[in-house]
Amino acid sequence: MAHKNYPIVVIGGSAAGLTAGITARRHYPDKEILLVRKEEQVLIPCGIPYIFGTVGSPQKNLIPDAVLEKNGIDLLVAEAVDIDREAKVLQTTGGDVGYERLIIAVGSRPAMPPIPGFDLDGVYTVVKEVEYLGDLQEQLETSKDVLVIGGGFIGIEFADEINKTGDKQVTVVEMLSHCLALAYDDEFCAEMEEVLESRGVNIRTASKVEKIAGNGKVEKVVLADGEEIKADLVLVGIGAVADVDLAKKAGLRIGLTGGIAVDRTMQTSDEHIYACGDCAEKVSFFGGRPSPLKLASIATLEARIAGANLFGIRRENVGTVGVWSTAVGDHALATAGLTERMAKERGYDVIAVAIQGPNRHPGGMPGAVDTKVKLVFERHSGVILGGQVSGGPSAGEISNIISACVQNRMTAEDIAMFQTGTHPALTASPIAYHMVNAAEMAIKQMQECGG
Amino acid sequence: MAHKNYPIVVIGGSAAGLTAGITARRHYPDKEILLVRKEEQVLIPCGIPYIFGTVGSPQKNLIPDAVLEKNGIDLLVAEAVDIDREAKVLQTTGGDVGYERLIIAVGSRPAMPPIPGFDLDGVYTVVKEVEYLGDLQEQLETSKDVLVIGGGFIGIEFADEINKTGDKQVTVVEMLSHCLALAYDDEFCAEMEEVLESRGVNIRTASKVEKIAGNGKVEKVVLADGEEIKADLVLVGIGAVADVDLAKKAGLRIGLTGGIAVDRTMQTSDEHIYACGDCAEKVSFFGGRPSPLKLASIATLEARIAGANLFGIRRENVGTVGVWSTAVGDHALATAGLTERMAKERGYDVIAVAIQGPNRHPGGMPGAVDTKVKLVFERHSGVILGGQVSGGPSAGEISNIISACVQNRMTAEDIAMFQTGTHPALTASPIAYHMVNAAEMAIKQMQECGG
Numbered sequence: 037m038a039h040k041n042y043p044i045v046v047i048g049g050s051a052a053g054l055t056a057g058i059t060a061r062r063h064y065p066d067k068e069i070l071l072v073r074k075e076e077q078v079l080i081p082c083g084i085p086y087i088f089g090t091v092g093s094p095q096k097n098l099i100p101d102a103v104l105e106k107n108g109i110d111l112l113v114a115e116a117v118d119i120d121r122e123a124k125v126l127q128t129t130g131g132d133v134g135y136e137r138l139i140i141a142v143g144s145r146p147a148m149p150p151i152p153g154f155d156l157d158g159v160y161t162v163v164k165e166v167e168y169l170g171d172l173q174e175q176l177e178t179s180k181d182v183l184v185i186g187g188g189f190i191g192i193e194f195a196d197e198i199n200k201t202g203d204k205q206v207t208v209v210e211m212l213s214h215c216l217a218l219a220y221d222d223e224f225c226a227e228m229e230e231v232l233e234s235r236g237v238n239i240r241t242a243s244k245v246e247k248i249a250g251n252g253k254v255e256k257v258v259l260a261d262g263e264e265i266k267a268d269l270v271l272v273g274i275g276a277v278a279d280v281d282l283a284k285k286a287g288l289r290i291g292l293t294g295g296i297a298v299d300r301t302m303q304t305s306d307e308h309i310y311a312c313g314d315c316a317e318k319v320s321f322f323g324g325r326p327s328p329l330k331l332a333s334i335a336t337l338e339a340r341i342a343g344a345n346l347f348g349i350r351r352e353n354v355g356t357v358g359v360w361s362t363a364v365g366d367h368a369l370a371t372a373g374l375t376e377r378m379a380k381e382r383g384y385d386v387i388a389v390a391i392q393g394p395n396r397h398p399g400g401m402p403g404a405v406d407t408k409v410k411l412v413f414e415r416h417s418g419v420i421l422g423g424q425v426s427g428g429p430s431a432g433e434i435s436n437i438i439s440a441c442v443q444n445r446m447t448a449e450d451i452a453m454f455q456t457g458t459h460p461a462l463t464a465s466p467i468a469y470h471m472v473n474a475a476e477m478a479i480k481q482m483q484e485c486g487g
Numbered sequence: 488m489a490h491k492n493y494p495i496v497v498i499g500g501s502a503a504g505l506t507a508g509i510t511a512r513r514h515y516p517d518k519e520i521l522l523v524r525k526e527e528q529v530l531i532p533c534g535i536p537y538i539f540g541t542v543g544s545p546q547k548n549l550i551p552d553a554v555l556e557k558n559g560i561d562l563l564v565a566e567a568v569d570i571d572r573e574a575k576v577l578q579t580t581g582g583d584v585g586y587e588r589l590i591i592a593v594g595s596r597p598a599m600p601p602i603p604g605f606d607l608d609g610v611y612t613v614v615k616e617v618e619y620l621g622d623l624q625e626q627l628e629t630s631k632d633v634l635v636i637g638g639g640f641i642g643i644e645f646a647d648e649i650n651k652t653g654d655k656q657v658t659v660v661e662m663l664s665h666c667l668a669l670a671y672d673d674e675f676c677a678e679m680e681e682v683l684e685s686r687g688v689n690i691r692t693a694s695k696v697e698k699i700a701g702n703g704k705v706e707k708v709v710l711a712d713g714e715e716i717k718a719d720l721v722l723v724g725i726g727a728v729a730d731v732d733l734a735k736k737a738g739l740r741i742g743l744t745g746g747i748a749v750d751r752t753m754q755t756s757d758e759h760i761y762a763c764g765d766c767a768e769k770v771s772f773f774g775g776r777p778s779p780l781k782l783a784s785i786a787t788l789e790a791r792i793a794g795a796n797l798f799g800i801r802r803e804n805v806g807t808v809g810v811w812s813t814a815v816g817d818h819a820l821a822t823a824g825l826t827e828r829m830a831k832e833r834g835y836d837v838i839a840v841a842i843q844g845p846n847r848h849p850g851g852m853p854g855a856v857d858t859k860v861k862l863v864f865e866r867h868s869g870v871i872l873g874g875q876v877s878g879g880p881s882a883g884e885i886s887n888i889i890s891a892c893v894q895n896r897m898t899a900e901d902i903a904m905f906q907t908g909t910h911p912a913l914t915a916s917p918i919a920y921h922m923v924n925a926a927e928m929a930i931k932q933m934q935e936c937g938g
Contacts, residue, residue, distance in 0.1 A: 051917055051918055054918060055917075062928075062931045063934075080916065082848065082916070083849050090853060091849060091851055092851075098849075099918070103918075331908075331917075332916075332917045333906070333907055333909045333917040333920075336918055336920075336923075340903060351904065354904075356906070357906045359906050360908040360909075360910070361908050361909075361910040361913050362910060363910060363913055368912070371908075372908060397533065397534060398534050398542060398547060398548050400542055400547050401534075401537065401541060401542065429854060429880070430883070430884045432908065432910050432913030433881045433884035433885050433887075433913075433914060434887075436884075436888050436908060437884060437888050437891055439905070439906050439907060440888055440895070440905065441891060443905065444895040444897070446891075449802075452791060452802075453791070453792070453802065453805075454890070454891065454894065455772075455785070455788055455808045455894060456784055456810060456887050456890060457782075457784055457810030457812050457822070457823060457883065457887060457890065458811075458883070459533060459811070459814060459819075459821075460531070460534045461541075461819070461880065462812050462814055462819055462821070462883030462884075463884060463887075465533070466502055466506075466533075466783045466786070467502055467506055467554075469784075469787075476510070476791070479513075
């Protein structure tokens, strides 16, 4: 059968696929690239919760296709059906395409807990499709009691956005003892719960959903302790699972957490096929064990590795540090690397220090917000393992400073000697710069312990 | 003569002196520390321009003395007069004090250009004293035409704050072709000039002041090209010179730029005397040549070195990267390391790449501001030499990320692999994160040149 051949074919048009295509274009300027995706329009994944309050509609949260054209990447809107690895042909609902190198970047699907009632009308997950989310938005317009299952960042961002409309009761039900407990130490989680509650969102932590009940349409949610919460719309945001249907069908190896197995170069078990993003297996920067994290920023990093390595290895993945942030109103939380709890659970002997104070100087400057930075160090080496920030919008970039420190395996001593720039209207004072003082306090603790 | 002896004496109560005292306390918990300063109250140095608009009065811009008490540091308000280095006694207007180790952190004085008319009433410099600035504030209340000599960051911050009151004509006269030209590449300077002009500040660049004229009180400023500008108040903000009176009197060595000579441990030519902050000589992180930079953030770094090294060397100064930021209204500029022009002037073969785009995603998110990040790399090694940022308030912390990259001598390849966290409400998108894309573009340019 005659079909078009491309040196480079990318499957998936979101953060990973698009970035893989752009990166391939940068490194292989003369090779033809085809991007195959099933969606007519691609949503900005991290922006999805904000569709329902701040941004207004799925149409205002799209990745523009102009970037494909600008990078000379052909587009085929079709579903990838199978891969003939022998012949190096991708079979799609829009026809066959030959490839020399293939990148699988098909992402993830919402996780579905095995709880009765998920098939009722009015139960939604976070499907990254314009039409599905448009339908959810329409349903929300007439909803009164919204229940969000899962208090991770997707759950709380959705809850707050939906609550913003002001005419609904919004409740978040979280199984763990705190919202965001998988990413932050308790004191940061508690802060965010307070912010959510002060804005009118109801929070039920340490609560397990037993079933979703209703007659055709959802009417209530029943918790494990017997409590019933009225609900005419339920949103499930408990995480995502790698989409490996195509990879499995093609006989590619699958990893320990269920993603497509890749080595540090992002090559799959087939040397002509790469994978990146939510569909690819990940390992942690810390110790190299499997990591379940799925974030758009991890996806783009992996895509920059895969896209550059197609015809000659030049980049390796050192493992996922885990850097990300969330915001509710003006309150932001951001994290990079291990929390104190995670580090201890993994067996590290740690020193953790938190420094609190305004992010402006003097504290009377406009925009001043009480800001907390907590850094976690390995006790004997002094190497930073991670840090968390709460405060104003700059928290997001502060966690990126921490990420730079972690990736360079800087010690508390290095960070105490870190040369920062400071300004009254933009940052904490040079005397009270959080990260530097946290490092100094950690050094003091190490000395006191004879370390 | 009987006098009190202290193991540690610090002269100076601003950013350097205070931080030196706090650091000494952390590292030498059992030693008595005395801080000697001449001011009753100490101003936050970087906050001084903001006294005149945003903050409201010198009294709202003070470093609280509580921090001394909290750290168990004794205070003597008196002027240091001389040092008997043989006897290890500091002579002050409040009596003599014996020391084992002395830290000189007496700061700088405003530079005064040799232009006629500086003695007229109504001519001010930026003296860091509550009374002096209170007098300036009073004079400003009745001024109509304010002229600021010097378009560095102090000059433009003062100009904008004074202009905010709305009832004055404010003009900045800058000798170089652009305001901020010593710290930013032209395109960033031009941006800030536009912002200032849009807010009503008059800017005269490439203009030299010939004289200040008036009958007892300033009436006008005459430029070198003959133009006369009406002025009833003139503020001179052309930089600062190290205060080395005490050091010279005590016979300490003075450095090439006029500061107290120190080695990398911040020791002066007397092994029992350290110096830090604006009064101490500095060298650049790049090549080690003398650096004229004077910033509170550099002062505090040097103080953390001096304070820790007093009774045993444990820290060394790698030289000044030069990290700092400024803001006018909502527009911030921030820089770390060398600009493209500075790098070229110093003989580096560079690749410079600027990436522009919103600092939120989608671009319709509240708070989204067009943001530009320019990174400068050494062509052959790919090592980052510096970067500049313009945009919203987060620019300040973004320059601190760049600083971390510079201090770790990261390459463009390292930065392309940098693991960032991103969030719709806090940062650029992971696909369009400025620093990472600037690094990728630089790599592409290096490859195209066969580098």
